Amino acid sequence: MHVSGLGINEELGKRLDRSRLPTRQDRNRALLGHTQKQMPKNPLTPKQVRRRHPKMAPEGAKQILMEAVNFARDRLVVTWLADGGFRIGELCGLHQADLHLREKAACGQCRSPHVHVVHRPANPNRAAAKTKAEWSIEDGVVRDGLIRRASPAMIHTYFEYMTCEYPRDAGHGMLLVQQHGPRQGQPWSTDAARGMLRRAGDRAELGRVKPHGFRHSFATAVLDASGGDLVVTREAGGWASASTVDEIYAHADVHDPDFARALQKVWGEEL
Template sequence: MIVVAEFLRFSALHGLVAPATVSLLSQPKFLRFAPPGHDTGENNQWRHIQAAAFRFQITEPGYEDLTPEQIRHMIGQVPRARDKFLIALLAATGLRIGEALGLHQQDLHFLASSQMLGCTLTGPHLHVHRRLDNPNHALAKSPRSRSIPTTPELVALYTDYQHERDRVPEAAHHPMVFVNLFRPPLGRAMSYPNTKQAFERWARTAGHPARPHILRHSAATRWLRDGVDRDVVQRLMGHASPLSLQRYRHVDDTELRAAVDHLQALKEQP
């Protein structure tokens, strides 16, 4: 809207738009509460400004996340070990789908100690790297590498996937974690379109929306609701700015009720 308004003002200066049209773009407004740093003048004469007359109607964006029960049900409905591992990986780590599809087998350090791999981190974890030469064009959004701890349950699902993958000779030496096992070309790295189609099938089976970003959203929301420090969540999610977490934190009715009940309990204390 700002660009359109400025274009119309520019056009009016060159006689392409009537001045009356430009006059409709703004309207007088009195700043009752001036923003920080705004000089209102000695007599508040600068509290009168020209504000935009046309604005987009801002609506609350749709918010979707999955409960742990829904995620477990979704994993249980998927018959293949590879797909179970992919769903659990996104839900447990908050990875973006590009980061997951871009994982190499060398990025998964799922042993108790990774010293033999030259890694000083303890416990099972994975590393996220931005690579520009992935055969499936999967790309991590952030150029900064990061590590994410993983759970024993996730390691167990990966072990099941490895057994499933070992039955496909074409996939034996491929460096990527997620590869085609059930349709040609066998052994090729999974692509974005194929993964999208798979999630659409899983959503129909589960009976609720299921997209990669919903699982990422669910992970961040669960961490924040469980009281995990926001700096830790920011690091896990790979966000450059803490403001990026705002979209993941939505207060639900249960939290509102708990807050009111807590306040009432404090008032009743002697």
């Protein structure tokens, strides 16, 4: 700091010239520490990541992680978790036959691009959908199960993955596969997907990123966009009932200006 005051390395001096409140450890280490009111702030301290709810993904996680991951497969995973609200078992348990990503698919059950989430307990990677809704294959076409709409971004990342990375000789028919190592081309496990997200979150300084956090964020976003419609949110995310959505996700956002205005009105402080 003294040297920067003499005109040497002024930019570094400005970055280091910050302050913070002293911690108990600071006071214990310093002579007469109990009298200290502030301490220099360490510019290398990890930044704080804001989350609207502890279980939700960090704000902006989708866009940040898209820059941090290494494979087209991983960009697909991030996008489908964020835009589709999939559970990680559902996503890793998908087969190519479950994906109807063109309009007016042969199943005739949804005109828009969509995905059939079905329960397959015999998947080689042991990934399975939580739901056990009835489903069938008729003339090679998957029908029923839980139907999830697919966003344009989901479709884009799918075709990028299929074009650039998906092995042509994958006889198992599953969507997500291992990219390298002795099991290259084999179905990708849920543990491996969690590990990928954890490492990407660390690289992007987002802290611990969990797959289910995207599902919480998805539910809250759909609730907000639909004006609190529980039925729409239930169908979008494949929950068992609207009451489940109500109990888990229908909570107020304490950062919402409407929330603050409502309290101000109750307190008689409305402007």
